[in-house]
Amino acid sequence: MQHLSIDLGTRSYPILIGAGLLADRALLERLLPQRNLLVVTNATVAKLHLQALLRGLGERNVATHSIPDGEQFKNLDTLNAIFDALVRARLHRDAAIVALGGGVVGDVAGFAAAIYQRGIAHLQVPTTLLAQVDSAVGGKTGVNHRAGKNLIGAFHQPCGVLADITTLRTLPERELRAGLAEVIKYGLLADVRFLEWLEGSLERLLACEEAALEFAVQRSCEIKARIVATDEREQGQRALLNLGHTFGHAIESATGYHDWLHGEAVSVGLLMAARLSARLGWLGDADVERVRALLQRASLPTSAPQVGAARALEFMAMDKKVQDGKVRLILLPRLGEARVSSDYDAGKLRATLQEFLGP
Numbered sequence: 001m002q003h004l005s006i007d008l009g010t011r012s013y014p015i016l017i018g019a020g021l022l023a024d025r026a027l028l029e030r031l032l033p034q035r036n037l038l039v040v041t042n043a044t045v046a047k048l049h050l051q052a053l054l055r056g057l058g059e060r061n062v063a064t065h066s067i068p069d070g071e072q073f074k075n076l077d078t079l080n081a082i083f084d085a086l087v088r089a090r091l092h093r094d095a096a097i098v099a100l101g102g103g104v105v106g107d108v109a110g111f112a113a114a115i116y117q118r119g120i121a122h123l124q125v126p127t128t129l130l131a132q133v134d135s136a137v138g139g140k141t142g143v144n145h146r147a148g149k150n151l152i153g154a155f156h157q158p159c160g161v162l163a164d165i166t167t168l169r170t171l172p173e174r175e176l177r178a179g180l181a182e183v184i185k186y187g188l189l190a191d192v193r194f195l196e197w198l199e200g201s202l203e204r205l206l207a208c209e210e211a212a213l214e215f216a217v218q219r220s221c222e223i224k225a226r227i228v229a230t231d232e233r234e235q236g237q238r239a240l241l242n243l244g245h246t247f248g249h250a251i252e253s254a255t256g257y258h259d260w261l262h263g264e265a266v267s268v269g270l271l272m273a274a275r276l277s278a279r280l281g282w283l284g285d286a287d288v289e290r291v292r293a294l295l296q297r298a299s300l301p302t303s304a305p306q307v308g309a310a311r312a313l314e315f316m317a318m319d320k321k322v323q324d325g326k327v328r329l330i331l332l333p334r335l336g337e338a339r340v341s342s343d344y345d346a347g348k349l350r351a352t353l354q355e356f357l358g359p
Contacts, residue, residue, distance in 0.1 A: 040109035063089035102128035103135035110141030114156030129179025133220035178263025192336030244269030267300035309353035
C-alpha cells in the first residue's frame with residue numbers, strides 16, 4: 001500500500017493507494033472513526049463494490065443512498081435527494097458521508113458533506129481511474145448548472161482518500177481510457193519523465209496491470225498533492241491542474257453532459273492547449289504531434305467539431321478562471337511545464353477553437 005498525504009495543517013489527510021483496501025476494517029476504522037454513516041453510491045458501483053465496503057465498515061449504523069449514474073445528474077436535484085437521505089437516517093454533525101464511486105458521486109456527496117448542518121466529515125472512496133487521480137483528491141466539491149460545469153460548489157477536504165486499485169478491473173474500457181486523459185495531463189503540466197513513462201507503459205495501463213496502475217495513480221496524486229498543499233483554494237498555482245479543462249468543460253456544457261465523458265472532453269482540451277501554445281511560439285509542432293499521438297494511442301478523441309467555436313466561447317466566458325472579463329488559460333511553455341496566462345492573442349484562440357471544435 002502506498003501512503004501519501006495532503007499537507008494542509010489541521011485539514012491534512014492521507015491518500016492510501018493499493019489493492020484490496022475496501023474491506024480492510026482496521027484501515028477504515030483509522031480513517032473514519034464516526035459510527036453513523038451514509039454511503040452515497042450509484043446502482044452500478046453498488047452492485048460491484050458496496051458489499052466489500054460494508055464488510056470493511058463493520059458494525060456501525062450505516063445507511064446507503066444511490067444516485068443516478070451520469071454527469072447530467074450532477075445537479076441540485078441529486079444533492080437534495082442526498083439531504084433527504086441524511087435526514088431520514090437522522091444523521092447529525094457527528095456523522096460522516098462515504099462517497100463510493102466515480103467523479104460524479106464524489107463531487108456531489110462531498111458537496112452534501114460540505115453544507116449539511118454546515119459541514120460534516122466525508123471519506124472519498126473513488127472507484128474510477130479519473131476519480132482516483134483527480135476528482136477525489138483536493139477537496140473540490142460541487143454540482144453543475146445549465147450555464148456551466150461546477151459553477152455551484154465548495155472546497156471541503158475529506159478525512160481521507162482510499163484508492164483501491166482492484167476496483168479499476170471492473171471499469172468499462174471507455175471509462176478507463178477517459179481516466180487516462182487526466183493521468184496524461186499530469187505528465188504534460190509537471191513531469192516530462194512521467195510523460196515518457198506513460199508513452200512506454202500505455203499498453204500495460206490499458207491491460208489493467210496492477211503495478212502500472214498503482215504507479216500511475218501514485219505519481220498523479222503526488223503531483224496533485226504537492227500543488228494543492230501550496231494553493232488549497234485555487235488562488236494561483238492550483239489552477240495549473242485545470243490544463244485542458246477550460247476547453248473540455250465547454251465541450252461538456254455545450255453537449256448537455258450527455259455524450260462526452262469528462263476525460264474524453266479533457267483529452268480534446270489537452271490537445272487544444274498544446275496547439276494554442278504552439279501558435280504562441282512556445283511548443284514546436286513536433287510537441288503537439290507527440291501529444292496527439294499519445295491521446296490517439298489511448299483511443300481518446302482529439303476533436304469535437306459538433307460544438308462550434310462560438311458556442312464554446314459562450315461557456316468559456318462563464319469559466320471560474322475568468323478575471324476582469326478575460327478567460328485565463330493553462331498553456332504549455334514546454335512539455336512538463338504549465339503556466340496560467342491571460343496574455344494571448346484572441347485571434348489565435350479563435351483559430352484553435354475553430355480547428356478543433358468547428359466554426
